[in-house]
Amino acid sequence: MTTLTLNSLQKTYANGTHAVRGIDLEIFDGELTVFVGPSGCGKSTLLRMIAGLEEITSGDLMLDGSRINDVEPAHRDVAMVFQNYALYPHMTVRRNMSYALQNRKVPKAEIDRRVVEAARILQLDELLERKPAQLSGGQRQRVAMGRAIVREPKLFLFDEPLSNLDAQLRAQMRVDIRKLQRQLRVTSIFVTHDQIEAMTVGDRLAVLNNGELEQIGTPMEVYSKPASEFVASFIGSPRINIVSGEVKAGTLHVDGFELPGFSQISDQPVKVGIRPEDFVLESTAKMSLQIDLVEELGSDELLYCVSPTGLDYRIRRPGGSGHKVGENITVSVISEKLHLFSSQSGKRLN
Amino acid sequence: MPQIAIIAVFFLWPSFEAIQLSFYLEDPWGLSNEFVWFENYQTIFEDPEYVGTLIATLIFSLSVTFLSLGLAMLLAVQVDGLLRGGGTYRPLITWAYAIAPAVAGLVARFLFSPQIGPIYDLLNPDGEPPWFEPALDSIDAWVVITSGAVWRQVSVNFIFLLAGLQSIPRSVLEASRIDNPSGFSRFWSVTFPLLAPTLFFLMVINFSYAFFETFAIIDTVFPFGPPAGAASLVYKVYVDGFKGADLGGSSAQSVVLMLFVLALTVVQFRYLEKKIHY
Ligand SMILES: Nc1ncnc2c1ncn2[C@@H]1O[C@H](COP(=O)(O)OP(=O)(O)O)[C@@H](O)[C@H]1O
Ligand SMILES: [Mg+2]
Numbered sequence: 001m002t003t004l005t006l007n008s009l010q011k012t013y014a015n016g017t018h019a020v021r022g023i024d025l026e027i028f029d030g031e032l033t034v035f036v037g038p039s040g041c042g043k044s045t046l047l048r049m050i051a052g053l054e055e056i057t058s059g060d061l062m063l064d065g066s067r068i069n070d071v072e073p074a075h076r077d078v079a080m081v082f083q084n085y086a087l088y089p090h091m092t093v094r095r096n097m098s099y100a101l102q103n104r105k106v107p108k109a110e111i112d113r114r115v116v117e118a119a120r121i122l123q124l125d126e127l128l129e130r131k132p133a134q135l136s137g138g139q140r141q142r143v144a145m146g147r148a149i150v151r152e153p154k155l156f157l158f159d160e161p162l163s164n165l166d167a168q169l170r171a172q173m174r175v176d177i178r179k180l181q182r183q184l185r186v187t188s189i190f191v192t193h194d195q196i197e198a199m200t201v202g203d204r205l206a207v208l209n210n211g212e213l214e215q216i217g218t219p220m221e222v223y224s225k226p227a228s229e230f231v232a233s234f235i236g237s238p239r240i241n242i243v244s245g246e247v248k249a250g251t252l253h254v255d256g257f258e259l260p261g262f263s264q265i266s267d268q269p270v271k272v273g274i275r276p277e278d279f280v281l282e283s284t285a286k287m288s289l290q291i292d293l294v295e296e297l298g299s300d301e302l303l304y305c306v307s308p309t310g311l312d313y314r315i316r317r318p319g320g321s322g323h324k325v326g327e328n329i330t331v332s333v334i335s336e337k338l339h340l341f342s343s344q345s346g347k348r349l350n
Numbered sequence: 351m352p353q354i355a356i357i358a359v360f361f362l363w364p365s366f367e368a369i370q371l372s373f374y375l376e377d378p379w380g381l382s383n384e385f386v387w388f389e390n391y392q393t394i395f396e397d398p399e400y401v402g403t404l405i406a407t408l409i410f411s412l413s414v415t416f417l418s419l420g421l422a423m424l425l426a427v428q429v430d431g432l433l434r435g436g437g438t439y440r441p442l443i444t445w446a447y448a449i450a451p452a453v454a455g456l457v458a459r460f461l462f463s464p465q466i467g468p469i470y471d472l473l474n475p476d477g478e479p480p481w482f483e484p485a486l487d488s489i490d491a492w493v494v495i496t497s498g499a500v501w502r503q504v505s506v507n508f509i510f511l512l513a514g515l516q517s518i519p520r521s522v523l524e525a526s527r528i529d530n531p532s533g534f535s536r537f538w539s540v541t542f543p544l545l546a547p548t549l550f551f552l553m554v555i556n557f558s559y560a561f562f563e564t565f566a567i568i569d570t571v572f573p574f575g576p577p578a579g580a581a582s583l584v585y586k587v588y589v590d591g592f593k594g595a596d597l598g599g600s601s602a603q604s605v606v607l608m609l610f611v612l613a614l615t616v617v618q619f620r621y622l623e624k625k626i627h628y
Contacts, residue, residue: 014435053524073524074531086521090543099539100529147525 009059021211034202079148156188273339276316285332371601390602411560422507430515488579514548
């Protein structure tokens with residue numbers, strides 16, 4: 001059993017950068033939690049604080065009930081996979097994998113057993129006597145994974161481990177990491193700026209923005225009930241449509257239309273989020289749009305449309321529907337599918 | 351090709367000249383010239399003073415190499431830590447690098463001067479008779495020359511080692527912090543092997559420097575000549591050849607020196623070929 005608890009963690013760098021601004025989070029046993037957010041939002045900083053590579057400015061980091069703020073990285077029982085893999089260039093693959101175990105005085109037979117096992121799982125058997133310079137990017141990535149696996153740690157930490165691979169390999173490794181983590185059931189934290197990677201790999205997503213936690217939840221929760229305008233815009237591709245509107249006496253006024261059914265929201269200016277796939281094309285609908293551009297994606301197509309008031313909308317339709325540029329369409333939206341956010345705080349209202 | 355012409359005029363021609371001269375016995379006035387085969391070589395290697403100088407120069411060169419590399423390593427590791435901490439110390443370091451070699455000889459002369467040298471005073475607390483007297487005692491003289499040479503080399507070594515340390519990726523060091531609790535063991539198992547190519551290169555450079563180029567330091571520290579037994583091989587060639595006018599013997603000594611240059615060059619090239627293995 002591993003439980004990691006973050007209590008109001010803060011990090012201010014020596015140069016004054018306030019990179020992490022009070023994060024409360026619980027990482028559950030055996031789960032893969034993804035820290036996702038735009039570049040510079042503090043994901044790596046937070047992960048490195050958990051690894052012990054970065055001093056914690058304030059707050060408590062609790063591993064299985066004991067405070068580990070000041071415990072040396074090597075004594076935290078965590079293993080980390082770095083973005084550039086950080087393999088030891090002068091050591092063979094075998095030695096890279098066994099180094100940590102030798103330092104922990106694990107018996108030699110046990111080290112050999114674990115290295116062979118990890119090499120089998122990651123298909124590194126043939127490469128054990130090579131040095132990192134003699135490996136391809138994907139192979140190095142697997143060695144970095146192997147180095148983490150043989151440790152049999154309480155916690156796996158991944159800092160953008162796939163970002164140096166080409167797109168195809170990245171998609172493959174994403175699946176492999178997911179399977180491996182399910183199989184080993186090691187509690188893991190995975191950092192990425194790529195929301196698709198986050199959605200596909202994580203049991204839960206922690207969406208970070210500007211050093212703060214915006215939302216924590218399963219990929220579906222985060223996608224279908226984003227807690228803020230930021231989360232709604234960041235998660236989901238193609239991007240959600242966001243338009244300004246206003247709630248007055250329980251009715252939403254947006255882009256010239258009126259939608260009743262928002263009586264639980266007090267009168268205020270709002271931002272309205274509409275996922276591109278949530279538009280319904282109906283001949284009887286009131287909202288009329290003109291198609292500006294059609295993007296064919298094979299199974300899907302993306303219609304870029306303009307409303308009479310000049311607002312842009314992205315609409316996602318099944319592929320091959322034969323829509324043409326310049327064509328007029330009429331659409332409607334189900335009010336339950338709308339996401340309403342406060343204009344001031346950006347927080348979810350409905 | 352001008353380069354080849356320059357090499358020929360300034361290097362090859364004197365070399366041939368020296369090799370040729372080393373087989374002749376010439377009287378000091380240049381009146382007679384006798385071909386004597388290896389007699390000059392036999393003479394210098396039977397001369398206890400020459401053999402003594404050779405051994406002293408070797409010990410000296412090794413001492414300078416290891417002392418200056420060791421000191422430079424200590425400094426470089428400290429400064430690397432500071433730089434990785436995000437400090438802005440670069441201008442300071444460049445300064446040290448620019449100034450230290452230029453004043454090496456003067457500093458040694460000053461520090462060990464019987465009149466004003468603080469180290470001289472420190473080593474001779476009782477006054478008469480002085481326990482430490484580099485102007486008279488050859489071992490004491492070697493200590494001064496070694497200090498000067500080490501001082502000069504430390505800054506060069508420091509810059510190379512610091513550059514070497516800085517080129518080790520931060521993440522590799524961080525990975526080792528997660529894998530290994532002991533800082534001492536991390537240094538020997540990760541940092542040191544990654545510096546090995548730089549270190550090897552510097553060993554050759556330092557040894558060559560100490561072996562061949564200490565002339566300037568000896569000359570600055572001892573303007574009236576070092577005490578007997580405290581000359582390096584190169585200094586002895588100069589003294590015997592120009593001051594003693596023993597051209598044959600001096601040439602034989604030069605040829606021995608050239609052989610050392612050749613050996614070191616071969617070592618360096620062999621290393622460059624194999625270079626880094628990872
Ligand atoms: N060593 C450091 N010193 C000062 N500021 C830093 C340091 N490392 C990161 N930062 C700053 O902290 C913020 C968060 O960085 P980081 O955690 O690397 O973001 P992410 O991994 O989400 O891209 C950024 O503004 C970055 O510039
Ligand atoms: Mg990062």
